Amino acid sequence: MFYRLSGVHHADYVSDSRIFKVPADRNLTAFIFLIGLAAPFIIPSLYLNSYMLPWLIWTAAALGLNLVTGWAGQLHLGYAAVMAVGAYSSIHAARFGVPWEFALIIGGLTSSVIGSLFAFAALRVKGLYLALTTLAMQFVMDWVLTHSPAISGGSHASLQSPTLALLGQEITTDTGFYYVAFGWCVLVTIFMLNLKRTGLGRALVAVREKDFAAAILGVNSFYYKILAFATSSFIAGVSGALLVATFFFLAAPEQFSVAVSIQVLAMVIVGGLGSIIGSYFGVALILLVPGIVNGLVVTLSDGLGMQINVETLAHIPNAVYGALIVIILLIEPLGLGKLYGNIRDYLMVWPFDQFKK
Amino acid sequence: MDWVFLSELAINGALTGLLYSLFAIGLVLIYKASSVPNLAQGGLTMVGAYVVLALARDVGLPLWLAIPLAAVVMFGLGFGIERVALRRLAGRPVVMILMLTLGLDIFLRGTTLAIWGGTSRSMELGVSYDPLFLGDIFISRIHLVGAGVALALFVGFMLFFQTRTGIKLRAIADDYMASWSVGISVERGVGLSWALASVVAVAAGVIWGEIQGVDQALSLLLLKGLTVAVLGGLDSILGAVIAGIILGVVENVGADFLDPLVGGGSRELIVAAVLILTVMIRPHGLFGRHDIERV
Numbered sequence: 179m180f181y182r183l184s185g186v187h188h189a190d191y192v193s194d195s196r197i198f199k200v201p202a203d204r205n206l207t208a209f210i211f212l213i214g215l216a217a218p219f220i221i222p223s224l225y226l227n228s229y230m231l232p233w234l235i236w237t238a239a240a241l242g243l244n245l246v247t248g249w250a251g252q253l254h255l256g257y258a259a260v261m262a263v264g265a266y267s268s269i270h271a272a273r274f275g276v277p278w279e280f281a282l283i284i285g286g287l288t289s290s291v292i293g294s295l296f297a298f299a300a301l302r303v304k305g306l307y308l309a310l311t312t313l314a315m316q317f318v319m320d321w322v323l324t325h326s327p328a329i330s331g332g333s334h335a336s337l338q339s340p341t342l343a344l345l346g347q348e349i350t351t352d353t354g355f356y357y358v359a360f361g362w363c364v365l366v367t368i369f370m371l372n373l374k375r376t377g378l379g380r381a382l383v384a385v386r387e388k389d390f391a392a393a394i395l396g397v398n399s400f401y402y403k404i405l406a407f408a409t410s411s412f413i414a415g416v417s418g419a420l421l422v423a424t425f426f427f428l429a430a431p432e433q434f435s436v437a438v439s440i441q442v443l444a445m446v447i448v449g450g451l452g453s454i455i456g457s458y459f460g461v462a463l464i465l466l467v468p469g470i471v472n473g474l475v476v477t478l479s480d481g482l483g484m485q486i487n488v489e490t491l492a493h494i495p496n497a498v499y500g501a502l503i504v505i506i507l508l509i510e511p512l513g514l515g516k517l518y519g520n521i522r523d524y525l526m527v528w529p530f531d532q533f534k535k
Numbered sequence: 536m537d538w539v540f541l542s543e544l545a546i547n548g549a550l551t552g553l554l555y556s557l558f559a560i561g562l563v564l565i566y567k568a569s570s571v572p573n574l575a576q577g578g579l580t581m582v583g584a585y586v587v588l589a590l591a592r593d594v595g596l597p598l599w600l601a602i603p604l605a606a607v608v609m610f611g612l613g614f615g616i617e618r619v620a621l622r623r624l625a626g627r628p629v630v631m632i633l634m635l636t637l638g639l640d641i642f643l644r645g646t647t648l649a650i651w652g653g654t655s656r657s658m659e660l661g662v663s664y665d666p667l668f669l670g671d672i673f674i675s676r677i678h679l680v681g682a683g684v685a686l687a688l689f690v691g692f693m694l695f696f697q698t699r700t701g702i703k704l705r706a707i708a709d710d711y712m713a714s715w716s717v718g719i720s721v722e723r724g725v726g727l728s729w730a731l732a733s734v735v736a737v738a739a740g741v742i743w744g745e746i747q748g749v750d751q752a753l754s755l756l757l758l759k760g761l762t763v764a765v766l767g768g769l770d771s772i773l774g775a776v777i778a779g780i781i782l783g784v785v786e787n788v789g790a791d792f793l794d795p796l797v798g799g800g801s802r803e804l805i806v807a808a809v810l811i812l813t814v815m816i817r818p819h820g821l822f823g824r825h826d827i828e829r830v
Contacts (some may be wrong), residue, residue, distance in 0.1 A: 314814075
């Protein structure tokens, strides 16, 4: 455990552009991956189904938003609408009889097309104005969803998802659902890890930092912005479809409302813009902590014999969720990923205290 | 074409629009001073209305006393929010500031509802619900009162910006570096703009609370307020008033034409469309400054 940088020397470009430059990082990742694989046998099925599964799918979705907001630097307040497009088109395709593998891809591609519409706003304005435009687009999409029974599924405005089946196997058990979510999340993570190392990722970062400077370098910022929106929308679409297929089982417009868009953005920003491990932390914090705090409040009030109003209890998670966003931003504006990075850098060279970049 | 009906729609639309302006003035005040888009204005409006109600119902003060007292409380709250939260993020990328105000909005809403509950309450301002007849045209009294308040606030702020403090705020809006160098306390100015926006939120909360009841829906005014503020130019109070009237008329008349075509509920759609079109065609709005960076 001493000085884990010991013996790490990058003498050529190939070794310097590896995903994991330090063996310690690779070993930790492999360890976490194994835990993820073994989770159904370690974690009780209730927790697996109600905490781990949404955590993994939302992480995949948050990574998609991180691609467009963290890497390409384009604000996006309509992400849930893009997820909705993917979810609804996949489920309609699956109900029509298309095999799920293709239905998911159809959902992703439809999302890509619709999501690229958001990019046209990004070609005109940026920053605050882009955020407002995407917010307005989210409202338009919400409106279309709730006002077209053909899409949202008739009078009850809910659409039953057919049983998920992949590679000819019907998936009905909690373990099965978990592995689907796990697989998708790992896929997206691998994609994002590699994105950093490719020309595409570097071009996106160049566009984020200064688009005209990128243009001078020969990076076509229009092209890369559209590409960023299309790619992130594909991830959003498949994540949305999987979320409905493995977790909600019913698609309803309010699952993809403005509040959800804000929630995903909160996950990304609390986690840290452009940080992959941060997205995992951010999603965990935003998704799980309000519920845990509520549980604590209930236990505490029971223990102290206090009577807390039901309505108060119902709204405490929301207040906690808002407070979490504010507190994290005030403590560390670069997010939990940065906090993790600080600790990692410290441990990397422990017992010395210098981390040479 | 029924001209009486159309003018009734237009006049009531304009009055409603002025109520949106009431909300948007708060956004503009903060944006003008610190270029911060305050997405927590909806939450502030809600808190303002609930504080008035708490003072009037729970403490038992008469409404004419409760409203100014609530304004004082909110003045302090606005100042505090700027001091504790916004100041520490000054100079950070806009995405973090946006997220901070969104987080504040969620926090304010959650806390308000946790304390006072989500059941809709009524404001009971004592304005009669009988419509006012102007020839053949119905006009809602409370909308008229609200529009009056909005215009009064507008005139008040115009006068305020002529005072010494107001001139300081204008200087900060113009160039905060230059203001700093001549000894204006930029921090205090920005804090003051938050405090004033919170006071405006009380006014908006009271009027809108009377119209639609005091509940969570008050924070949904945000999209309309934002649209008005952007259409008017984010840093122009005059723009907010005029854009409010425009949006109100377009929304009311447009909804009347569109609703039968799409089966109701087209107001949201019109507002969103106005916002998108404004940003696409003229991002600096009607009266805003032309320094928006286009891509």
